[in-house]
Every structure is written in structure tokens, then in C-alpha cells.
Amino acid sequence: MERRAFRLNGFGVLLGLVVAALAGAALALTAGVGGIAVGVVVAVLVAVGLTGFTVINPNEARVIQFFGRYVGSVSQDGFQWVLPLTTKRRITLRVRNFETAKLKVNDADGNPVEIAAVVVYKVVDSGKASFAVDDYEEYVAIQSEAAVRHLATTHPYDSHEAGRTSLRDGSEVAAELTAELGERTDLAGVEVVEARITHLAYAPEIAQSMLVRQQAAQVVAARTRIVEGAVGMVGLALERLAEQGVVELDEERKAAMVSNLLVVLCGDKATQPVVNTGTLYA
Numbered sequence: 587m588e589r590r591a592f593r594l595n596g597f598g599v600l601l602g603l604v605v606a607a608l609a610g611a612a613l614a615l616t617a618g619v620g621g622i623a624v625g626v627v628v629a630v631l632v633a634v635g636l637t638g639f640t641v642i643n644p645n646e647a648r649v650i651q652f653f654g655r656y657v658g659s660v661s662q663d664g665f666q667w668v669l670p671l672t673t674k675r676r677i678t679l680r681v682r683n684f685e686t687a688k689l690k691v692n693d694a695d696g697n698p699v700e701i702a703a704v705v706v707y708k709v710v711d712s713g714k715a716s717f718a719v720d721d722y723e724e725y726v727a728i729q730s731e732a733a734v735r736h737l738a739t740t741h742p743y744d745s746h747e748a749g750r751t752s753l754r755d756g757s758e759v760a761a762e763l764t765a766e767l768g769e770r771t772d773l774a775g776v777e778v779v780e781a782r783i784t785h786l787a788y789a790p791e792i793a794q795s796m797l798v799r800q801q802a803a804q805v806v807a808a809r810t811r812i813v814e815g816a817v818g819m820v821g822l823a824l825e826r827l828a829e830q831g832v833v834e835l836d837e838e839r840k841a842a843m844v845s846n847l848l849v850v851l852c853g854d855k856a857t858q859p860v861v862n863t864g865t866l867y868a
Contacts, residue, residue, distance in 0.1 A: 588713035588775070591650040591658025596639050596665030607632045638670035647712040649675040659712045677712040681779060686731050688785055691738040693753065698789035701738050701753070703763060705730045706779040707771065714775025722774045729770040730781070737763050743788065753786055820844050 606628055614625030640648055640660075647661040651673045660666055661679065668674070683706040693699050707726055709715045715722040738753065745752035753759055763781040771778055824843070 588711045589658045591648075591660050591668055593660050593662065594667045596641075596667045599635070599667040600639070603632050603635050634670045635667075636670075638667045638672070640666055640668060640674050642666055645678065645680045647677045647679055647709075649677055649712050649716045651675070656713065656717065661712070675716060677709055677715055679709050679712070681706060681708045683707070684727065684730075685784060686727075686734055689731060689734060689738070690789060691735050693738055693743045694740055695742045697743055699738060699743050699753070700785065700787045700789055701734060701783060702785035703730065703734050703781055704784045705767065705781045707776050708779060709775055710777045711775030714773065719774045722776060725774050726771055726776055730767060733763060733767045733770060733781070734783075736766070743786070753783065756783070759783060 610625040610628030610632070613621035613628075615621070642648055642660060642663045644663045646663065647659050648666075648668070649659050650657050650668050652669055652671065657669060657672065659677075660668060683704060685704045686702050688700050688702045690698060690700055705726070709722065719725040737759065741751055741753050741759065743753050745755075751758050751762075760780070760782040763783070764778055767781050768778040820843075
């Protein structure tokens with residue numbers, strides 16, 4: 587787990603080292619052999635102290651190790667001084683993003699699909715990112731591909747059943763992918779801000795047949811809506827005629843009227859009207 591490392595303001599420490607160096611030089615020049623010895627010790631201490639300086643940019647952290655031992659992290663930007671003789675590994679805390687490669691996977695119905703996603707993430711625990719995994723960037727990339735593959739195998743490309751989530755349900759699928767990837771990357775001290783599908787298509791070998799299937803489904807859906815609307819309009823017409831007493835029709839004439847209206851309303855092409863110049867029952 588990340589913990590805070592000891593740090594001091596770099597400018598204050600630098601001023602102190604400069605004063606110490608000047609004092610040591612003055613002793614070495616004026617106090618004889620004893621002063622020289624003190625001056626050498628001060629010079630060594632100043633040289634060691636200079637190794638503790640580091641510059642930290644905004645949204646960055648330094649992971650501090652003292653001879654292999656993790657002593658903490660510093661994320662306060664500016665000129666800082668930490669324990670000398672330590673290594674200082676840079677870890678960026680900025681929000682980062684990348685897009686996975688286009689993966690070819692079988693969906694829940696067994697249809698081969700091509701899928702890719704964009705992942706937005708940031709490091710929230712520099713200690714875990716440095717020591718829990720070998721390379722957190724590579725870890726996030728591999729886990730992202732694994733999560734996308736798992737998502738594709740658990741959902742169909744297109745759902746033909748009510749209440750079944752498909753890969754085309756953008757917001758629901760994005761939330762599920764973000765949650766799963768967040769669980770996978772928590773070990774590496776990484777927070778997944780967002781994960782969203784950017785490419786989704788049937789594989790080329792079945793794309794044409796699936797396009798025909800989709801077109802047929804759309805035609806059926808459109809015809810269903812047309813028939814529902816036409817039946818409603820015919821029923822409304824018969825009710826209005828009966829309420830206003832415009833004309834009285836027996837059951838046979840009603841059936842003929844319904845048939846004619848449905849032909850007109852449900853036909854693909856414009857109908858040619860036939861004008862009856864005789865009586866109603868001619």
C-alpha cells in the first residue's frame with residue numbers, strides 16, 4: 587500500500603547545505619588540521635545531502651526506495667528533498683487512455699464478431715503500481731483485452747428477446763465493462779475511469795448474411811407497426827361513421843370496407859381509386 591515518504595522543502599534544505607558548506611570551508615582554512623578534518627566531514631555530508639533533491643511535476647509521484655526498501659511516495663509537486671542515497675522512480679498520476687486491438691470473438695450466440703474498446707484510467711496507488719505488478723501499463727492492457735473478450739462471450743451482438751442485454755446496449759455494456767475492469771486492475775493500484783466499446787461488427791465471413799437477417803427483422807418490425815396503425819384507423823373510421831350516422835352498413839359491407847381500407851393503408855404502392863357512380867349496393 588502507498589504511504590507518504592519523509593520530505594522537506596528543497597529550497598530550505600539547499601540553503602542549509604550551502605551555509606554548511608561555507609562554514610566547513612571556513613573551518614578548513616582557519617582552524618588548522620582539526621578544521622580540515624571537520625571541513626572534510628562537512629563536505630561529505632553536503633555531498634550526501636545533495637543526492638536527496640528531486641523535482642516533482644504536477645500529477646506525478648516519486649516512489650522512494652532506500653537500498654531496495656520501499657520507504658514511501660511523494661506526490662507534492664515542486665522542488666523537494668527526501669532521504670539521501672535513495673532511488674526515486676517516477677510514476678505519472680495523470681489520466682491516461684488507450685484503445686485495445688480489434689479482437690475477433692464469438693458472442694453469446696456463437697456468432698464471430700469484431701470488438702474493440704477504449705479504456706480511460708489513472709494510477710491512484712503508486713506503491714501498488716510499482717511493486718504489486720511487474721509493469722502496470724502492460725498489466726492494464728492485457729487485462730483490458732481479457733475483459734473485452736469476456737464481455738463479448740457473455741452477451742449476444744443483437745438481442746432478439748425482451749430484457750436481454752446485447753453488445754449494442756452502449757450504456758449498460760460500458761458500465762459492466764468498467765466495473766469488471768476496475769476489479770481486475772485494483773491489484774495494480776489503478777482506477778478505471780471509463781471503458782467503452784468503440785468498434786463492434788460481425789466478422790467479415792458472416793457480415794453479409796447477418797445484414798440480410800437484420801434487414802428482414804426491420805421489415806417485419808415495420809410491417810407490424812403499419813398493420814397495428816391500420817387496424818386502429820379502420821376501427822376509428824367505423825366508430826365515427828356509426829356515431830355520426832353518416833351511413834348504415836351491414837356486416838358484409840363493413841367487411842368489404844375493412845378489406846379496402848387495409849389494402850390502401852398496408853400496401854407498398856399507391857392504390858388507384860374506383861369511383862362508384864351507382865347506389866351503395868350496386
